[in-house]
Amino acid sequence: MKNLKAILQQASTDYYNGNPTMSDTAFDKLVEISGYDEVGFSSNSNRIPHLHQMYSLQKVFSNEIGTKDPFNNYKGSVLVTPKLDGAAVSLLYVEGQLLRALTRGDGKRGLDNRPYVYLSSTTSKL
Numbered sequence: 001m002k003n004l005k006a007i008l009q010q011a012s013t014d015y016y017n018g019n020p021t022m023s024d025t026a027f028d029k030l031v032e033i034s035g036y037d038e039v040g041f042s043s044n045s046n047r048i049p050h051l052h053q054m055y056s057l058q059k060v061f062s063n064e065i066g067t068k069d070p071f072n073n074y075k076g077s078v079l080v081t082p083k084l085d086g087a088a089v090s091l092l093y094v095e096g097q098l099l100r101a102l103t104r105g106d107g108k109r110g111l112d113n114r115p116y117v118y119l120s121s122t123t124s125k126l
Contacts, residue, residue: 008036047109050090054104089117 008030011022022030030036090110092100101117102110 004030004034005036008034009038012038046111047105048100048102048112049109050102050105050107051092052090054088054090054107054110056104056107089113091117 008027011020011027014021015027088104090100090102090104091098092102098114098117100112101114103113104110
């Protein structure tokens, strides 16, 4: 199991460095088998700390809906939506100026992606 976790750690590092060596489907299946629970890649070079930690969404496979937490312990409604990897961004405006547009990164630190965020018609430079 340690070898499998090492393979997953390397695949995660490769993914976050922009050179994926394993498909998302293969990675997800190996995560399910191994119990691997590390999220993100913790390189601090060029990373900026978030003001508030950004958490990851819980991945649930279609055959697990209704059987996996949070479904077992939650009494209210649960909305299930497709997970879009790499879509989270934390925007920081100060006095109308967009100062940061950080990726989720490892949840504690992210990369500033302002040039890419400016391309979105729904984000204002103010």
